[in-house]
Amino acid sequence: MDIRFEQAEARFEGRTVVHPLTLSLRERRIGVIGLNGSGKTTFARMINGLVLPAEGHVTVNGLDTVKDGDKVRGQTGFIFQNPQNQIILPILKEDIALGLKSQKLSKPDTAAAVEAVLARFGIAHLGERRAHELSGGELQLAALASVLVTRPDILIMDEPTNQLDLRNRDLVERTIHRLDENVVVISHDLGLIADFDRVLCFHEGRLAYDGAPAEVIARYRELAA
Numbered sequence: 001m002d003i004r005f006e007q008a009e010a011r012f013e014g015r016t017v018v019h020p021l022t023l024s025l026r027e028r029r030i031g032v033i034g035l036n037g038s039g040k041t042t043f044a045r046m047i048n049g050l051v052l053p054a055e056g057h058v059t060v061n062g063l064d065t066v067k068d069g070d071k072v073r074g075q076t077g078f079i080f081q082n083p084q085n086q087i088i089l090p091i092l093k094e095d096i097a098l099g100l101k102s103q104k105l106s107k108p109d110t111a112a113a114v115e116a117v118l119a120r121f122g123i124a125h126l127g128e129r130r131a132h133e134l135s136g137g138e139l140q141l142a143a144l145a146s147v148l149v150t151r152p153d154i155l156i157m158d159e160p161t162n163q164l165d166l167r168n169r170d171l172v173e174r175t176i177h178r179l180d181e182n183v184v185v186i187s188h189d190l191g192l193i194a195d196f197d198r199v200l201c202f203h204e205g206r207l208a209y210d211g212a213p214a215e216v217i218a219r220y221r222e223l224a225a
Helices: 040-047 069-075 092-098 107-121 136-150 166-178 215-222
Strands: 003-012 015-025 028-032 055-060 077-078 153-160 182-186 197-201 205-213
Touching: 003 069, 003 205, 015 040, 015 205, 028 215, 040 055, 040 077, 040 153, 040 182, 040 197, 069 107, 077 136, 077 197, 092 107, 092 136, 107 136, 136 153, 136 166, 153 215, 197 215
Parallel strands: 028 182, 028 197, 077 153, 153 182
Antiparallel strands: 003 015, 003 055, 197 205
16 A cells, blocks of 8 residues: 655645644554544545545555546445445445446456355344344445445445444444454544544644554543543
């Protein structure tokens, strides 16, 4: 993984949401924290081109998010705070297969890929279920399957344990820690990211702290006090 921000800035309606930022991310597991409105979600969306820089550049594995947007999105999967919003088709298997449409696989190859990703997350029994029938934890696993079936290099997750009960929260945490993909996780759940390789803390649109989890989390607690 090689994510680079070069004086990259994000603005909405004339307001600066992420101030000019220069940094390089190569660690496999990166946590992103900050108070509400701190710019952390906008920062994450800049990585896969959902938000384009008003100034500067963002590159992912050498690809520019503006010039090479489709290729960048092919390498970065994004799971939104409410995973139900990104499950489009009613039946889970059909939704996962939809993500493979651009790859123009044969029907047998598509079916095999869908079965493989369901098995990977232990949710083969949910393939014929509808999204509204799934628990919070099952929804997160379904969203993971629908994104990772396309084999992105980087997975970005926005508050993956938000509003989950303890059982589902633990299920999602265990799943994240077993992932082979590079992971960027935006979270208020400090325990989830406590053993990540690196944590970034945003405050008022700026990168306030950057480093080892224990140190950055301690500084964040001071900000939040």
